[in-house]
Amino acid sequence: MGEALTVGAHNPTLHASEILALDTQKFRIAKAASDLEIEGERLEAELASLRSQLDSLEAQGIEGSPAANAAGDLEDETILRLRVYRSLGIDVERDRESGSFNKAVVRNREKGDVHVVNVDPKFSRFFYAEYFWGGL
Structure with missing residues (x-):
């Protein structure tokens, strides 16, 4: 009898609506996480590029590289x-x-x-x- 009461009290329309809402929320969160991961990778690549550029500029020094100075007189x-x-x-x-x-x-x-x-x-x-x- 307890089993019949549980199945009878269950509203399938309400249950389907809740599952659909939870699925939609799950997909939105997954998309946001994916977008953030892609943005993080883009920023990491930009950071690496800027660090490389900084290293190059620091190697040249304030007045530029010696080769550039000799050719640039x-x-x-x-x-x-x-x-x-x-x-x-x-x-x-x-x-x-x-x-x-x-x-x-x-x-x-x-x-x-x-x-x-x-x-x-x-x-x-x-x-x-x-x-x-x-x-x-």
């Missing part, structure tokens, strides 16, 4: 000139195709003026020097 002169120009308010842009500097932006901070100058080889360096100094 000519570039140092150009970089120094560009820094001086920039400190005076002149920014130059390099042409992507030819590699030559073909545009300059001259800023006068006191007047708030900005002049964009297209550098044309038909004009002399003296002309541009005078023009740039006049714009400062």
Whole structure:
């Protein structure tokens, strides 16, 4: 008799609904765990890449690698000139195709003026020097 009472008190619709809700919750948790695992692996790979980059930069030192310094002496002169120009308010842009500097932006901070100058080889360096100094 006790067995008949247990089976009779059982509601199959309610039981199926609870099982379905628990299955849905289980799959959501499993998907979230999988997503977190994938994100963890991605972050580990990014960390390894950044550590490798840090090691490379630390090996180069503050001034860069000795090989880069030996090969870059000519570039140092150009970089120094560009820094001086920039400190005076002149920014130059390099042409992507030819590699030559073909545009300059001259800023006068006191007047708030900005002049964009297209550098044309038909004009002399003296002309541009005078023009740039006049714009400062």
